[in-house]
Amino acid sequence: MLNELYSLSAALKNKGISTREWHREYKPLPKVTAKAPCIRIWLARDGSVRGIESISAELAQLLRKYGNNQGTFPAFNIVPLYRITEKEQLSELEQIEKGSIPPDLDKIKSWCVNDNWKESIVKKVDRSLHNISQTLSDLIGNQEQPERTLVSELIRLADGFTNEPNRSFKSALEKCVFAKLQKQEDIGILLAMLFHKGNPQKNHNADTGVSISVVLDLFEWQQYGYPVTSQHATEWINDRLLESSLLTISKQSEVVGIDAFGLPFVNPNEPMPSVKLNGFDVILRSMFSGQPCQYRYEQIDDASYPIALENRSFAKKSLEWVAGLEREGITWRKIDKNEIIFVYPSKLSETSPRFASIFGTSQAESSAQSEARFENNAKDFIRTLKGLPTKEKSDFIQIFTIRKLDKARSKVIFTRNCSPDQLIQAAEEWMAGCRNAPETDLGERKSPFPLQVAKIVNNVWKQNGELAQGKTAVERMKYYQGMELLLDLMQESMIGNYLHIVLTHSSGLVSYVGNWVHGGSKCKDKTEERALDKLKNETVFLLSVLGLLLYKRGARKENYMESMAYLVGQLLKISDELHTLYCNVVRGDVPPQLVGSALFATAGETPYQAMAQLSLRMNPYITWAKQYRFKDKTKNEGTRIAGWLLRLYEDVANKLYPAMGDVTRFNDFDKAQLFIGYLASFPKRESSVTASADDNVNDNSIGGVKHEH
Structure with a gap:
């Protein structure tokens, strides 16, 4: 992955595209949705919680939190304050949330009996408020700047909470919740923070509810120009953290050699940075010293492939840039929840072709038939690529996929580069190959995307036209092997192997659909009609894959x-x-x-x-x-x-x-x-169903030649 990202960082430099680097322990907030809000908690100078409100998803994307799995600041996770399990209380709570009945404050207070903040939760919140916040304070330095004063004041207020009943963060939060409930403001958010609807059959320690993301801010922020929950303050904190890291490394380390790309290497004695992609985190390179094989050559951890701090930074920023949400379909595409494909040129241009669009579609595009066609995407891609000015045309196009193996590990599964002309030719031959089958009565011919081919090959069909899906999906063909097929990287023996697999898996589908269509069967209702249309669509893609595999072996x-x-x-x-x-x-x-x-x-x-x-x-x-x-x-x-x-x-x-x-x-x-x-459809002839009245009249020999049987 480092080699691929190094070439991308060079392309970004040549184009003059600057990307922001984020400190390795300054991480994004969780994605905000209607079911998973982020709550801003305003702290006043007297140590009270002055306000509670939900922030927008757009603002949450700009914010970060410093820390690790043990705690973070100024944002962290909490759980609802109390747990209720009685049916009557749960039923009445749901009616209040729906607005069917007004909230009865005294009754709600009487439900606050079963404390939901177990010891482990209290300890984690304390670490966030005291330990992590003090570490952050030390790292951002003592500059006399409004931002430093703002953050220091918030840290002072957070550190002022104790475990005493009347001075705890939980009690201050609860007091503010009831004050707002009395005014009947933000009732849905407040009740979600106040109560977890528990399961009486479960142990309380294992049933504390879904975590709630909260972020602290200073109520009297106006004199500093910006609140803590702002893009300006977030970027200022990040800049101070990066400065602190560089200063620490320069003091403690010395040049010990040259890194893999020729820069002086100073060992930072820390893991490579991680990047949060769409769905999972990726550590750029992680070697575990506990693996005995590393000791054979006495090259442990980063020493086996040293990367200077500057190149670590370039690699991290490059991956964050190429995986930006605004570049989905252009430079990246999600294959499934655990795998992403990246495609980028050696020269970046103002009008960038949608490189990733010819490999597959997103779920949103798949819902629109006009967009979910390989032919449409490929023609648009080819037209844009050919139309680039000569000075912006790339020498090569890099393609690679990253797959999440487990919670802690990810791996580059597929990596290739090709010239623009090779990719154009591959796309044109793919369309020709998918048309290497005659028309059918099932519907318009469609070319599957390369990332769809594996699913078509792997699907196992029963004789009744149903998928034979077990607990574990069949994976005889991997997603990336569809790209190998596109780029003509697959050996003939492998093409024959996948042809054998798809024929074995799809025999039931072909027989069932053929029997249904040839028999002129009528659907009983709309449900059966939709099911048949789906099977026809699956069969159309199957025939395109069969035509493509025959085309790759020279059969026209x-x-x-x-x-x-x-x-x-x-x-x-x-x-x-x-x-x-x-x-x-x-x-x-x-x-x-x-x-x-x-x-x-x-x-x-x-x-x-x-x-x-x-x-x-x-x-x-x-x-x-x-x-x-x-x-x-x-x-x-x-x-x-x-x-x-x-x-x-x-x-x-x-x-x-x-x-x-x-x-x-x-x-x-x-x-x-x-x-x-x-x-396949029958050959079109003038004398088909509309044969003339004179056709075959009094000719009893038609259909009776010697080869008929």
């Missing part, structure tokens, strides 16, 4: 549509539709499984045996169709369909006979062609 639809396997698939489809027509006309209903669908699995393994069985089973339907087609076609469209299907049957049978070879079993590439042939 112009050629394989004349192959034995494809023609067998078409013959099974014609058999299904002819069987359906017979059942509708003669029997009045269609059976659950049609002739072609019943032989689909057999055809994939032993095609000659399947063709022999098909000949026997189709004989009565073909004989019937030969007679039925001569009825009055002007009044009965079914007769025209019968003639059309017989003509198709004859055409495919005549093509199939010379295509049949000595191979008695289909390989995976044959099976892929069989799958596509079974679902």
